[in-house]
Amino acid sequence: MRIYLLALNPTDSVSEGFLPAAARLGLDVTVLTDQPAAHRRTHPDIEVLECDVRDHRAVVTRISTHHRPDAVFTNSDHLQTQAALAAAYFGLPGKDWRATLRTKDKAEMRRRLAAAGVDTVWSAEVTEPVAPAGTPYPCVLKPREGVASENVVLVDDPEQLVTQAKEILGRRPGAVLVVEEYLPGELYTLETLGDGQVRHVLGGFHTELSDPPYFIEERLTFVPAHPEPVVAQVLAQLDALGVGFGACHTEFVVHEGRARIIEVNYRAIGDQCDLLLARLLEIPLFELVLRTHLGEQLPADLGARRDGAARLEYPCADRAGALVQAPAAGELTVDGVHLTYRPLRAVGERHELYRTNRDYLGVLRAVGTDQRTVDRVSAEFLAARSWEIQS
Known part of the structure; x- marks a missing residue:
């Protein structure tokens, strides 16, 4: 079976998540991208074809002049509508292109939620x-x-x-x-996985942001289960948008018991949170996502582990300049907490200050069974290391 994967730049979600999952499923993979050189360097064993993936017509043409598709998939925010339209053209399972458009276009999302009577902003x-x-x-x-x-x-x-x-x-x-x-309240996420009929709630995260006026996500703590009334409110808003197929990452705030969506990313959560989720829940998350796009139904019970605790930390640049000192990648276990650190910027690279997640210098993933221990071990790991930037 052949799956076409639409992509812009290479990402950890694709490189460490979806491509290995496709290999485990025995799928033939063709990557369609407008950045073929970068993908060939990153994935030398994967077939990579150049394509204007932002244009659904170019995607359809590239596929129809190659091998017959069994699935068309993307984990890119920018390409969900193109992938949905291509899947529909070939009669394959996929997301409703109207739902992908509503979630990508933040103004249209607000109009749709208001028209449905579930929230007005x-x-x-x-x-x-x-x-x-x-x-x-x-x-x-x-x-x-x-x-x-x-x-x-x-x-x-x-x-x-x-x-x-x-x-x-x-x-x-x-x-x-x-x-x-501006919508006040604490910021959370809800991670869902559906096949169009069954929708599983995988949990979510509590997100800590940088100081105003910017909204950089600096720390995420896993929330195994949000309060049921909160989940019900968020799912009602997703239903109004037509979201229910494949992976979805929804950001929302809770204020005085009211849950209001900030944005909907109709794909798996990124910035290595999806890699953490797969390990924490002990489920084949990436395979399950791909299986939905192959037309398979999800099991009624995913068998997800429910006693886990986790945290992600993103050391950030605080000024423009060259990174001259930073810790190397590593994995270790401390007091029952598994730590995975990955650099996101190479020593010697010079960058401006972006006020976004492009300021991330690295990411620390911590998984355990006790949140206090996870928090302590994470803090001690970061305190023992340094990142130095020369302006």
Whole structure:
């Protein structure tokens, strides 16, 4: 059986998750990408074909002139609609392209949720640096189709809004920005996996952010089960968007018992959280995701382990410059906690300060059975190591 995997740049989710899973399932894999050289370096044993993957017509043509597909899949935020349309064209299982569009387009997501009567958030779209009439302050300014908190900023007044919009549009000419009311509350995630009929809730994370006005995710702590009323509210909002097939990573806030979606990433959670989930829950997470795209039904019980505790930490750059000292990759077990550290920036690399997850210097994954022990061991690991940047 052949699966076509659509991708932009190589990611840990694909390299360490989905490609090994495809191999374990005995699948023939063809990667379609607009960055073939990078994928051939990273995956020298995988067939890689160049394709304008942002254009669903080019994807259909590339597949139809190659081998017959059994599945079309992507874990990229940017390519979900293209993959959904290609899968539908070939009569294969996949996500509803309307749902992928609603989740990718943050303005359309707000309109859909409001029309369904499940949540109404004040929002407006802008294409130039202006402060829309009626904007509630504080508000959040972000790209309509952005990811990873990039160019997302909290704004306190009209003057700041105009200034920040001008800066973002200068970096992203032609972009459409969304201005929306700030939603207070603690930030969480809900991780789900479905086959269109059955939907499993895998748990979620409590996310700790950087100080305002930016929204960099610095630490995530696993939450085995959110309160049932909270889960019910989030799932109702996902139902209104038509989300229910494959993996989905949903970010939401809870304030006075009310759960409100911030954004929906209709794919597996990234930044190595998916790798941690697979280990923590002791389920073949990546294989299960691929099986849904091959048309297989999910089991009624995934057999997930429920006594685990976990934490992810992201040491971040605090200024622009070259990384001159940093710890190497490593794995060790301390007091029953399995630690996995992976660098995300090589020593010698010079970078600007991005105010996004591109400032991550590395990621620490910690898995155990007692949260206090996991937290302590993680803190001690990080305190014993240093990252030095020279401006």
